[in-house]
Amino acid sequence: MRRETNFLIENNARHVWHPMAHPAEMRAKPPKIINRGEGVEVIDVHGHRVLDAVGGLWNVNLGYSCNPIKEAIREQLEELPYYSAFRGTTTSPLIEASYALAKWFESDGLVRAFFTSGGSDSVETCLRLARQFHKINGQPERTKFFALKKGYHGTHFGAASVNGNSNFRRNYEPLLPGVFHLAAPYAYRNPFGTDDPAEIAAAIARQFEDEIAFQGADTIAAFIMEPVLGAGGVIVPHESFMPMMRAICDRHGILMIADEVITAFGRTGAWSGSRLWGVKPDLMSTAKAVTNGYFPFGAVMIGQKVADTFEANEDTFGSIGHGYTYSGHPVGAAAAVAALKETARLDVASNAAARGQELMDGLLRLKDKYDLVGDVRGKGLMCALELVSDRQRKTPADKATVATVYEAAYEKGVLVRTSGNNIILSPPLVITASDVERIVDALDGGMAQAGA
Numbered sequence: 084m085r086r087e088t089n090f091l092i093e094n095n096a097r098h099v100w101h102p103m104a105h106p107a108e109m110r111a112k113p114p115k116i117i118n119r120g121e122g123v124e125v126i127d128v129h130g131h132r133v134l135d136a137v138g139g140l141w142n143v144n145l146g147y148s149c150n151p152i153k154e155a156i157r158e159q160l161e162e163l164p165y166y167s168a169f170r171g172t173t174t175s176p177l178i179e180a181s182y183a184l185a186k187w188f189e190s191d192g193l194v195r196a197f198f199t200s201g202g203s204d205s206v207e208t209c210l211r212l213a214r215q216f217h218k219i220n221g222q223p224e225r226t227k228f229f230a231l232k233k234g235y236h237g238t239h240f241g242a243a244s245v246n247g248n249s250n251f252r253r254n255y256e257p258l259l260p261g262v263f264h265l266a267a268p269y270a271y272r273n274p275f276g277t278d279d280p281a282e283i284a285a286a287i288a289r290q291f292e293d294e295i296a297f298q299g300a301d302t303i304a305a306f307i308m309e310p311v312l313g314a315g316g317v318i319v320p321h322e323s324f325m326p327m328m329r330a331i332c333d334r335h336g337i338l339m340i341a342d343e344v345i346t347a348f349g350r351t352g353a354w355s356g357s358r359l360w361g362v363k364p365d366l367m368s369t370a371k372a373v374t375n376g377y378f379p380f381g382a383v384m385i386g387q388k389v390a391d392t393f394e395a396n397e398d399t400f401g402s403i404g405h406g407y408t409y410s411g412h413p414v415g416a417a418a419a420v421a422a423l424k425e426t427a428r429l430d431v432a433s434n435a436a437a438r439g440q441e442l443m444d445g446l447l448r449l450k451d452k453y454d455l456v457g458d459v460r461g462k463g464l465m466c467a468l469e470l471v472s473d474r475q476r477k478t479p480a481d482k483a484t485v486a487t488v489y490e491a492a493y494e495k496g497v498l499v500r501t502s503g504n505n506i507i508l509s510p511p512l513v514i515t516a517s518d519v520e521r522i523v524d525a526l527d528g529g530m531a532q533a534g535a
Contacts, residue, residue, distance in 0.1 A: 088128055091116055115493075120147030123511045123518060125498065133498045136510045136522050141313065141345045141465070142371035144512040145425055152377050155421035159414045168198065168411035176416035183423050184373075184382055191355055192363035193384035197403075198411035202344035203237030205368035205381040206307070209340045210241045211405050212366060212389065213305035216338060219392050219400045222301060225336075226261055229291065229306045233267035233315030236307060236342050236368075245307050248315055250503075263298070265290050267312065268320035271458040271469060272477065280321035288327045300335035305366075307340040310356025316505045317460050317467035325360040338365040338389070344381070345465065348372040348426055349512050352436030352463035359462075365389050375422045380415030431512035432463075438514055439463040445523030453530040455480065464514070468506040468526070470533075479504035488529035497525035 095113035100106045104114075116128035123146045126132045138144065145152070159176060166174050181196045197212070199205045210228065217225035230236070232247035243251055244259035247267065252258060266287050270278045275286045295303065310325060312318035332339045341364035346356030350372070353359035357367065365388060370381030393401050409415070443461050446468055450456040457471035470480035470488070485501050492499050499522075500507040508522065 091128055115498075122146050122148050123514050131493075133493060133496050134510070134514075134518055134521050134525075135498050136508050137498055137500045138464075138509045138511050139376045140371070141350070141509045142376035144348060144350065144372040144431055145375045145422065145429065146511045146513050149375055149377075149422070149425055151425050152375050152418050152421045155417045156377060156414055159417035163413050166413060167408070169406060174411065174413040174416065176413045176420065177411035180382075180411070180416035180419045183420050184384065187423060188355065188367070188384050191357050191367065191384070192386050193367055194387050195385040195390045197383040197385065198416070199370070199381035199383065200407050200409045200412075201379050201381045202368065202370035203239045203242045204407055205344060205370050205383050206236045206242040206245070206340075206342060207239045208383045208405060209307070209342075209366045209368050210245070210305070212383070212385070212403075213338045213340065215400065215403075216389055216392055217304055219396050222336075224302050225304045227298060227303045228259075228262045229294065229303065229337075230262065230264055231267050231287075231308050231312065232264045233269060233312050233318055234307070234309055234342070235312070235314035236309075237344075263294060265294070267315065267318055268324050269312075269316075269318045271460070281323055284321040284324035284327060287324070288331060291328065291331055295331070295335050295337075300337065303335070303337050305338040305340050306332055307342055309342045310346050310360055310362075311351055311462050311465060313345040313465060313509075314502060314507075316469065316502065317462075317465050317507060319460055319462045320360075322360060325357070325362045329362045329364075340364060341367045343367050344370045345509075348423075349432035349435050350463050350465055350509070352432055352439055354432050372426070373422060374415055374418035375425075377422075378412070378415040378418040379409070380412065380419055382419075429513060434514075435463040435512045438512075438516065438519055439466070441516055441519045442466055442508065442522065445519060446526075449523065449526060449530060452527070453534060455484070455530055455534055461508075464508075464510055464512055466508045468508075470504045470506065484533050487533040488526070491529035491532040492525040495525040495528045497522050499526070 096109040101109050117125045118128050119126040124132050125135045184196045228245055230245040234247040236242045236245045241259055244262045247264050268283055270280050273283055329339055341357045343356050347369045351359050357364050365386040367384040374380045446459045450459050454474055455470050456468050458469040460467050472478045472480050489501050
């Protein structure tokens with residue numbers, strides 16, 4: 084039985100350190116206590132109901148009332164709540180989930196799954212498998228990784244090392260050696276003196292080629308990128324960018340890792356971010372929406388070339404000395420099978436594309452109305468407003484201003500996410516046109532209050 088409200092409020096943030104937050108700040112200003120979820124809304128400890136424009140954490144694509152997933156979890160808990168997938172044993176839900184995911188990502192050229200506990204685990208697995216792939220092929224010096232500034236890839240040491248944002252790196256350095264970052268495909272802020280996305284894409288491709296010539300292609304294991312950069316501020320590359328980077332990787336024997344922890348399963352308006360740009364990666368990290376956030380679970384999807392190399396190996400280099408206690412957890416696997424069925428049945432990718440365009444139109448109206456909005460970016464149902472105090476100089480808005488917009492929107496019934504001077508929106512993919520209006524109206528009120 085849940086404790087009384089007074090107990091929860093009194094003990095909020097007193098006995099825990101929250102992720103991605105300063106412990107002292109959380110104690111001084113405790114976070115909002117979310118008690119219930121219904122449809123696309125959550126209800127806090129005070130009974131205040133808000134539309135969740137964060138979608139949990141980019142992951143509750145089907146909302147909070149997806150009963151087929153809940154029922155699959157309940158049934159699996161009764162039948163087999165846990166068993167290991169380490170060498171020698173497996174479970175029925177794991178086999179079903181691997182089959183379902185292979186079918187789901189068939190168009191992306193991905194043929195095998197390696198199960199994890201979440202997104203950071205999936206990225207870590209991709210990095211490890213990439214290095215191991217080259218060792219199997221007799222190229223052990225291929226150990227380096229290239230990534231993008233502003234990219235976000237999780238919190239393990241390997242994943243944090245390929246992150247391209249100092250907030251996730253500075254306090255934990257030194258990180259993994261042999262990681263190099265290229266410029267972000269960021270039209271609003273970039274070092275190339277242009278706001279033309281195609282020119283920026285071409286400039287980064289040239290930068291990559293130059294680095295390969297300098298480093299030596301035979302020292303580089305993989306290039307990792309998000310098809311749309313998420314936590315770094317919803318940066319949407321030009322359509323030519325990912326195909327160009329794929330072609331460069333192919334020319335130089337470098338693996339391409341698509342980090343689709345956010346973009347897989349429909350969020351961009353396509354079933355995967357790689358499919359959105361017409362690219363087939365060698366490895367893909369997934370998690371989040373694979374269970375609709377109802378159970379911690381992830382999967383690395385593996386391309387045919389990588390699968391063939393491992394499966395043809397006859398020495399110890401092909402043995403995978405990597406895995407997690409909860410890899411392929413039967414409850415998570417059962418949740419994933421149910422979530423994939425519902426995701427396909429509801430055709431949420433199409434809804435994300437339609438509602439995403441409506442949301443972008445609404446955000447652009449806010450940009451026309453408020454000088455506080457410096458830039459609007461998005462693809463499907465991942466969008467961002469970049470707030471500035473001076474449009475001409477692109478001076479980032481201060482923390483207090485961003486907090487004012489956040490709090491005012493919350494009071495008006497919409498929960499948004501802040502990251503630096505960005506307001507990030509990633510609502511469930513089942514939202515309606517009227518839900519989009521609610522989001523825009525709440526942000527309108529937040530902007531008005533911040534400018535008052």
